[in-house]
Amino acid sequence: MNANPVDDIGLRARKKRARADAIVDAAQRLVLAHGFDAVTVEAIAEAAGISPRTFFNYFESKDDAVLGQGSFDLDAGFRGEFVAGGPTGRLTADLEVLAAALLGAVAGSDPHAPARVLELMQAEPRLLAHHFAWFERHKNQVEDLFTERHACRPLPTDPATCTMVVFVLVRAALDDWDAGGRQGDVTEHLPAALAKIAAVVNA
Amino acid sequence: MNANPVDDIGLRARKKRARADAIVDAAQRLVLAHGFDAVTVEAIAEAAGISPRTFFNYFESKDDAVLGQGSFDLDAGFRGEFVAGGPTGRLTADLEVLAAALLGAVAGSDPHAPARVLELMQAEPRLLAHHFAWFERHKNQVEDLFTERHACRPLPTDPATCTMVVFVLVRAALDDWDAGGRQGDVTEHLPAALAKIAAVVNA
DNA sequence: CTGCAAGTTTGCACCAAGTGCAATGTTGCG
DNA sequence: CGCAACATTGCACTTGGTGCAAACTTGCAG
Structure with missing residues (x-):
C-alpha cells in the first residue's frame, strides 16, 4: 500500500499485485452494487477470476478485501x-x-x-x-x-x-x-x- | 442495560435478565481464560446452562456477548x-x-x-x-x-x-x-x- | 383448577466464512 | 530441458449464525 507504483521486482510479484487489485476492485464493485451481506466470497472470487480458496491466500477476511486495507507506513x-x-x-x-x-x-x-x-x-x-x-x-x-x-x-x-x-x-x-x-x-x-x-x- | 436494579415488571423479564447476565459472565470468563478463538459459542452456552441456539436468542453474535454490549439508553x-x-x-x-x-x-x-x-x-x-x-x-x-x-x-x-x-x-x-x-x-x-x-x- | 394464548427454548437443517492439507500447476533459472 | 520454488486449487472440516417448527413454560381469564 505504499506509493511505489513501479516496483520492478520480478514478474511474479507484479502478477500478484494485479490479482490483489482485481480482488479489491471486484469486492468493492459488488458490495456497492448489492450490499455486503448479499455478496459471498465465492462471488467475489469468481468476479476476480480465481478460486474461493485463493481469495484467502490474498486476504485474511472478506472485510479486508472490501476495504483494500494493507498495512501502511508513514514516509x-x-x-x-x-x-x-x-x-x-x-x-x-x-x-x-x-x-x-x-x-x-x-x-x-x-x-x-x-x-x-x-x-x-x-x-x-x-x-x-x-x-x-x-x-x-x-x-x-x-x-x-x-x-x-x-x-x-x-x-x-x-x-x-x-x-x-x-x-x-x-x-x-x-x-x-x-x-x-x-x-x-x-x-x-x-x-x-x-x-x-x-x-x-x-x- | 439501564440503571434500574429493581424493575418489577414481571417474573419472566427477571429471568431473562438473569440469563443474559449469565451468558455475558460465562463468555467473559472463558475468553479471558482461554482466548477468544479458543472459546466456541457452544462452550459459552454450556457454561451458561442453555442450548447453543438459545444463545442467539439473546445476542446477535459471539462478540456482542463477550463485550456485554446491549443497547443503552440515556436516562x-x-x-x-x-x-x-x-x-x-x-x-x-x-x-x-x-x-x-x-x-x-x-x-x-x-x-x-x-x-x-x-x-x-x-x-x-x-x-x-x-x-x-x-x-x-x-x-x-x-x-x-x-x-x-x-x-x-x-x-x-x-x-x-x-x-x-x-x-x-x-x-x-x-x-x-x-x-x-x-x-x-x-x-x-x-x-x-x-x-x-x-x-x-x-x- | 383448568385450559388457552403468548412467549421461550430447543433441535434440525442449512448457508457462509475461514483453515489445513495435499495434489496439481506455473514460473524462473541454471 | 529439468528442477526447485512458489502459487493455485479442491476437499474436508470447524465454527458462527439463521429460519423453521415442535415442544415446553408461564401468565392469566373463566
Missing part, C-alpha cells in the same frame, strides 16, 4: 522531521501535517480510494468498525512518533491523548470533506476541523 | 435537562456530565464492567472492531442530543464534532483511569481528560 523522511520537532514547530500546525500524512498513507497511490472507501462505509456501517480497528492497530505507530518527539520538544500532554486528537482530526476532516460534496482535497479541511474541535473544548 | 430525565441547556449551562462542564452519563449507561449495574471490557480489548484486538461498531450505532443518539440542545443554547460548532469530542473524552478518561491502576470511579478522571485534550488543541 520515513516525514517521520524524522516530526520527531525532531518539525515541520513548523507549532504543535497544532504539525498535527495538521501529521493528519495529512496519515490521510495520504491511507489513500495509497489511488486518489479515488478515500471516496470509494467513504461510500462503502456509509453504505455498510459494519465496515466503519473494521476501518477504525485498522486505525487502532496502527495507533502505536503514531503514538511512538509523539513519544520520540517529546524528548526534543515537550508535548503539552501525554502521547496517547495526542494520538486520539490526531485521529479525531482525520475523521472530522473526512466528514467535513464529505459534507462539502467531496470537492477537492481532503487535507484542505484539516484546519477547519481543528478549529471546530478547539471551539468545543474551549467553550 | 430520560438527564436527556431533557441536557437538551434544555443544562445541567450547568457551561458546555464543557455539561460535556463532562454527558460523558459520565454515557459511562454509567455502558457500565450498567456492574461497576466492574469497564475494567473487564478494557482487559478484554487489550487481550483481543479483534474485539476493538466491535467496540467501535457499538460506538457508531449509538453515535446518532448522542448527536441528536446536541442537535436539540442547539435550538435553545447554540453550540460553538456542529453536533457531529461535539459528539466526537464526547466520545474521545470517554475514551481518554477510561485510559487515564486504567493508567492510574483502576482506582476509584472512572468519572473522576473526566475533568483531567478534558484538560489534556484542550492542552493539545490549544498548543
